[in-house]
Amino acid sequence: xxxxxxxPSFRHKVYxxxxxxxxxxxxxxxxxxxxxxxxxxxxxxxxQGTYDADPFVIGPDHIINRLIQNYFGxxxxxxxxxxxxxxxxxxxxxxxxxSLQCTKGLxxxxxxxxxxxxxxxxxxxxxxxxxxxxxxxKIIDWNTLITEAYSPMYMLATYIEAxxxxxxxxxxxxxxxxxxxxxxxxxEGRSRGLVLSAFWSRWMPV
Numbered sequence: 001x002x003x004x005x006x007x008p009s010f011r012h013k014v015y016x017x018x019x020x021x022x023x024x025x026x027x028x029x030x031x032x033x034x035x036x037x038x039x040x041x042x043x044x045x046x047x048q049g050t051y052d053a054d055p056f057v058i059g060p061d062h063i064i065n066r067l068i069q070n071y072f073g074x075x076x077x078x079x080x081x082x083x084x085x086x087x088x089x090x091x092x093x094x095x096x097x098x099s100l101q102c103t104k105g106l107x108x109x110x111x112x113x114x115x116x117x118x119x120x121x122x123x124x125x126x127x128x129x130x131x132x133x134x135x136x137x138k139i140i141d142w143n144t145l146i147t148e149a150y151s152p153m154y155m156l157a158t159y160i161e162a163x164x165x166x167x168x169x170x171x172x173x174x175x176x177x178x179x180x181x182x183x184x185x186x187x188e189g190r191s192r193g194l195v196l197s198a199f200w201s202r203w204m205p206v
Contacts, residue, residue, distance in 0.1 A: 011036070012076035012160060015104075016044045017095035023083040026111055026142070030081070033146065034156055043071055045095075060094050060177050067098035076164055077105035080128055081142075083113045087123040088182030096127045100173040105163035106137035109145065115184045123184070130172040138163040 014035075018027050027044065035042045045067065072078075078099035086092050099106060108128050115123045124139075131137035138159050148155045 011039055012164065013074055014039050014042050014160070015071050015075045015078045015095070015099065016042055016081060017078055017086075017092045017099075018044065018081035019083050019086050019089060019092070020044075022085060023081050023111060023113070026081050026083065029146075030079075030109075034153065039160075043075065045071065060090070060179070063091065063094050064098045064101070067095060068102060072099050072102040072104055075099070075104055077107060077160055079160075080106070080108045080125060081111055082108050082122075082124045082128070083111040084115045085183045087115070087125050088184070089125075090178040090181055092125055093127055093178035096125060097173060097177060100127070100131070100171050103168045103171065105160065105166060106131055107159055107163045108132070108137060108139040110139065110141045112143060127173070127175050130175055131170075134170040134172040136166050136168070136170045136172070138166070 016027055016030065018024075020027075031042045078096060080086065080092065080096060096106065106128065108124060110122060110124070117123055128137055128139075132139055140155075140159055145155055146152050
């Protein structure tokens with residue numbers, strides 16, 4: 001339901017880090033819903049194919065430099081779509097690392113497909129978790145966002161502005177780069193709606 005709420009006058013360029021193999025539909029929906037109503041533009045890079053094409057020549061430093069040169073110089077924020085296997089993919093870790101190197105905002109969105117560990121905690125990229133813990137990154141649930149009673153547009157704009165205005169002094173980018181991929185077995189993936197009030201006490205790293 002649209003309202004007369006005012007969106008920020010400046011619309012940011014946004015980079016999206018996501019699992020291209022499994023979460024492309026959520027990327028498509030994000031782009032369709034929020035661009036250009038709230039966002040100036042949305043960008044992503046198919047890093048997995050680039051890296052796997054020649055892993056002995058093209059390493060993380062090359063990919064990170066390309067991300068910084070081609071994207072994060074002009075992007076305002078990195079939005080990480082946290083699906084079933086996002087936590088275990090090296091290129092998502094590199095995308096987060098590159099954006100933090102450029103002191104860009106960081107926002108995680110928990111997708112309905114997110115996996116849980118044996119303790120029932122959500123699996124999210126550990127570098128994202130480090131920065132949620134430090135107070136730098138923000139996080140929100142997909143279902144809460146798109147079903148917001150007043151306006152999903154206004155809610156996303158609010159979270160993005162908060163992430164961009166976060167104190168860069170608390171960025172935590174010390175974790176070693178992830179060099180291998182990990183994926184959960186198909187049975188571990190959970191496709192379920194989440195309620196924000198219950199959500200906050202349940203997300204945790206692997």
